[in-house]
Amino acid sequence: MKRGKGMKFVGDSRISAEKTSYYPKDYSEYPGRTEAFWPNFLLKEWLAGSVFLVGFLTLTLAHPSPLEGMADPTNASYIPLPDWYFLFLYELLKYEFASGDFILIGILGIPGLAFGALLLAPFLDNGPGRKPRQRPIAVSMMLLALASVVWLTYESASAVDWESRAEANKPIPESDVTIDVDHPGYAVYEASCMSCHGGELEGSAAAPSLIGIEYSAEEIADIAVNGLGAMPAGLFTGSDEELQQLAEFIVSVNESAE
Amino acid sequence: MSDKKHQVTRRQFLNYTLTGVGGFMAAGLLVSPIRMAIDPVLKESSSGDLVNVGISVDEITDVPQRVDWTVEQVDGWYKSEPSRSAWVYKDENGEIVALSPICTHLGCVVSWEGSEEHPNRFYCPCHDGLYEKDGTNVPGTPPLTPLAVYEQEVRDGILFLGNPIDRKGA
Amino acid sequence: MLQKIYDWIDERVDVTPIWRDIADHEVPEHVNPAHHFSAFVYCFGGLTFFVVVIQILSGMFLTMYYVPDIENAWKSVYYLQTEVAHGQIVRGMHHWGASVVIVMLLLHTLRVFFQGAYKKPRELNWMVGVLLFFVMLGLGFTGYLLPWDNKAYFATQVGLEIAQQVPFIGDELKVLLAGDENIVGAQTLTRFFAIHVFFLPAILFALLAVHFILIRRQGISGPL
Numbered sequence: 182m183k184r185g186k187g188m189k190f191v192g193d194s195r196i197s198a199e200k201t202s203y204y205p206k207d208y209s210e211y212p213g214r215t216e217a218f219w220p221n222f223l224l225k226e227w228l229a230g231s232v233f234l235v236g237f238l239t240l241t242l243a244h245p246s247p248l249e250g251m252a253d254p255t256n257a258s259y260i261p262l263p264d265w266y267f268l269f270l271y272e273l274l275k276y277e278f279a280s281g282d283f284i285l286i287g288i289l290g291i292p293g294l295a296f297g298a299l300l301l302a303p304f305l306d307n308g309p310g311r312k313p314r315q316r317p318i319a320v321s322m323m324l325l326a327l328a329s330v331v332w333l334t335y336e337s338a339s340a341v342d343w344e345s346r347a348e349a350n351k352p353i354p355e356s357d358v359t360i361d362v363d364h365p366g367y368a369v370y371e372a373s374c375m376s377c378h379g380g381e382l383e384g385s386a387a388a389p390s391l392i393g394i395e396y397s398a399e400e401i402a403d404i405a406v407n408g409l410g411a412m413p414a415g416l417f418t419g420s421d422e423e424l425q426q427l428a429e430f431i432v433s434v435n436e437s438a439e
Numbered sequence: 440m441s442d443k444k445h446q447v448t449r450r451q452f453l454n455y456t457l458t459g460v461g462g463f464m465a466a467g468l469l470v471s472p473i474r475m476a477i478d479p480v481l482k483e484s485s486s487g488d489l490v491n492v493g494i495s496v497d498e499i500t501d502v503p504q505r506v507d508w509t510v511e512q513v514d515g516w517y518k519s520e521p522s523r524s525a526w527v528y529k530d531e532n533g534e535i536v537a538l539s540p541i542c543t544h545l546g547c548v549v550s551w552e553g554s555e556e557h558p559n560r561f562y563c564p565c566h567d568g569l570y571e572k573d574g575t576n577v578p579g580t581p582p583l584t585p586l587a588v589y590e591q592e593v594r595d596g597i598l599f600l601g602n603p604i605d606r607k608g609a
Numbered sequence: 610m611l612q613k614i615y616d617w618i619d620e621r622v623d624v625t626p627i628w629r630d631i632a633d634h635e636v637p638e639h640v641n642p643a644h645h646f647s648a649f650v651y652c653f654g655g656l657t658f659f660v661v662v663i664q665i666l667s668g669m670f671l672t673m674y675y676v677p678d679i680e681n682a683w684k685s686v687y688y689l690q691t692e693v694a695h696g697q698i699v700r701g702m703h704h705w706g707a708s709v710v711i712v713m714l715l716l717h718t719l720r721v722f723f724q725g726a727y728k729k730p731r732e733l734n735w736m737v738g739v740l741l742f743f744v745m746l747g748l749g750f751t752g753y754l755l756p757w758d759n760k761a762y763f764a765t766q767v768g769l770e771i772a773q774q775v776p777f778i779g780d781e782l783k784v785l786l787a788g789d790e791n792i793v794g795a796q797t798l799t800r801f802f803a804i805h806v807f808f809l810p811a812i813l814f815a816l817l818a819v820h821f822i823l824i825r826r827q828g829i830s831g832p833l
Contacts, residue, residue: 207635208635208636208637208828208829210831211637211638211639211831211832212638212639212832213637213638213639213644214638215635215636215637215638216635216636216638216641217632217633217634217635217636218631218632218633218634218635218636219631219632219633221636222636222641225641225642225643226652226655229642229649229652229655229656230655230656230659233656233659234659237660237663237702237705237706237709238702240705240709241698241701241702241705242698242701244701244705245690245697245701246690246697246700246701246703246704246705247704248683248686248687248690248756248758249758249759249760249761250758250759251683251684251687251757251758251759252679252683252757252758252759252761252762253759253762254762254793254794256759259759259763260763261760261763261764261766261767262760262763262764263753263764263767263768264707264708264749264750264753264764265708266708266711266746266749267746267749267750271767274771284774285774285776288771288774288775289775289776296739296743299718299739299742300736300739300740301736302722302727302735302739303727303728303729303731303732303735303736304732306725306728307728307729309728310725311724311725311726311728311830311833312725312833313723313725315725316725319722320723323719323722323723327719350758350759350760352683352687352758
């Protein structure tokens with residue numbers, strides 16, 4: 182069945198009324214057979230796409246996207262870090278020849294040269310040969326650039342303790358906690374724990390939040406005396422009665438937060 | 440000729456498979472976003488708790504009086520305390536009635552005996568809408584349905600009100 | 610019925626050659642992984658586009674909940690992430706898609722480079738592709754700020770400091786991006802939002818259209 186009846190234009194139109202026929206691209210100079218894009222080739226492409234999609238969704242489900250605490254411009258202890266694909270540029274600025282007086286080399290010179298060369302690659306590498314062996318300079322420059330990007334990214338990323346970083350910057354749910362300052366344990370908390378764990382048990386750079394912990398009063402008392410993880414032992418100095426009050430206080434705040 | 444027929448069915452088969460695979464990809468891509476988008480429809484409304492409106496039962500007479508209070512409203516990530524108001528009175532049986540002051544015509548605010556020409560009725564100043572004391576709309580005036588009635592409960596002699604409930608037209 | 614509607618439109622607008630060009634063109638064997646498995650390297654371009662589609666879709670849906678305002682941006686993202694059903698997944702798609710698209714783009718670029726496929730007559734399309742790469746990096750940079758968490762804020766501050774170091778126009782460039790000489794705040798966020806959601810995608814679409822039209826015009830480069 183013939184589709185497309187062609188256009189009839191008015192007589193004074195400058196566009197030709199002749200129907201321009203369509204010639205599909207001919208790949209007969211290439212070896213091997215060709216096949217139709219629709220549906221033969223597209224089906225294979227979409228099958229590959231489906232496999233990719235399943236992998237992608239699995240990644241998404243397995244690793245929820247991270248969200249740190251709300252931006253706090255006064256937080257002086259925060260170490261900034263860009264997204265991973267900018268790490269190599271970030272790391273570059275740590276080198277002496279790319280910082281200080283030579284900062285322009287770091288932010289404009291080297292990246293500008295590299296990206297400029299990438300943009301103009303067809304004109305820099307304008308020989309007739311396409312095989313990598315026929316253009317050793319272009320290929321070796323690219324390999325060198327690639328190696329330095331990988332190296333810089335690795336250098337930058339390996340210096341970061343990603344896990345503790347994520348742990349320390351967890352978002353704090355809006356505090357529904359009620360701090361009962363009249364609780365006998367509060368005075369003990371204030372004296373022994375507050376400097377690190379914060380006035381509302383929210384934690385700080387030095388210590389985790391005490392909200393949402395799943396310890397019993399006895400376990401809390403034990404941790405207060407003997408420490409846990411990065412928390413050293415012996416921080417708590419007081420009587421057993423005070424220890425008991427402290428543990429009960431922390432448990433009571435946790436109950437109020439639920 | 441049989442060869443040609445075979446080709447057509449093969450092409451059709453590929454087309455169906457292609458549509459299937461495309462549908463699978465579209466579904467995989469869209470199921471989560473669409474579920475997220477329609478979440479408000481599926482979520483149960485959190486508002487609806489009865490709120491202390493700050494009037495004791497003893498204070499309520501058979502004359503409608505206006506009561507104002509605020510409710511805590513959680514709108515997604517935004518918390519606010521919008522004010523609500525009601526006309527509250529006791530009917531002949533001594534039952535407490537709390538009417539929403541929102542005119543069912545176009546949403547203006549009605550008031551009890553708001554016009555001197557219409558005693559013993561709720562009056563809406565926007566388009567002269569009228570309601571009887573029990574909230575029934577007066578035929579011949581713009582509103583077509585009665586005033587909404589608040590969910591209510593008396594706890595320890597204090598009036599608690601919830602959401603206004605619409606009523607069918609008279 | 611559908612056939613009649615199609616014929617009515619076709620008679621006036623002559624749409625048949627448009628889709629015929631896309632549907633009927635032949636694909637040579639050397640790019641077809643079903644014939645030579647090593648031809649899977651030709652998939653990276655298509656997969657990049659696929660991830661771009663994922664990004665557009667998930668981004669459109671995310672703006673249903675997101676507000677570009679320093680008071681509420683983080684709260685709305687947190688709400689989306691914790692309270693809304695599947696909100697975490699949709700945000701995850703956009704978050705991981707941003708990384709995956711860079712990886713795919715890199716692989717696609719390397720494939721074209723090492724095959725020397727950018728040589729005459731395809732120089733222009735290579736340059737359009739590199740510009741697409743820059744646009745994508747810009748989208749990554751501006752999108753990083755939007756959740757308004759600590760990592761976003763401080764990374765952007767560093768980024769703006771770097772922009773300020775540019776000779777002659779550095780200060781102006783920084784103010785243009787940040788909206789204020791000294792503060793990285795409310796005006797920065799709205800600017801980054803506008804750039805991320807309207808300006809860069811507009812450029813992206815235009816460049817993508819050129820990229821694809823050129824591919825159809827010039828065809829795929831031959832085997833090595």
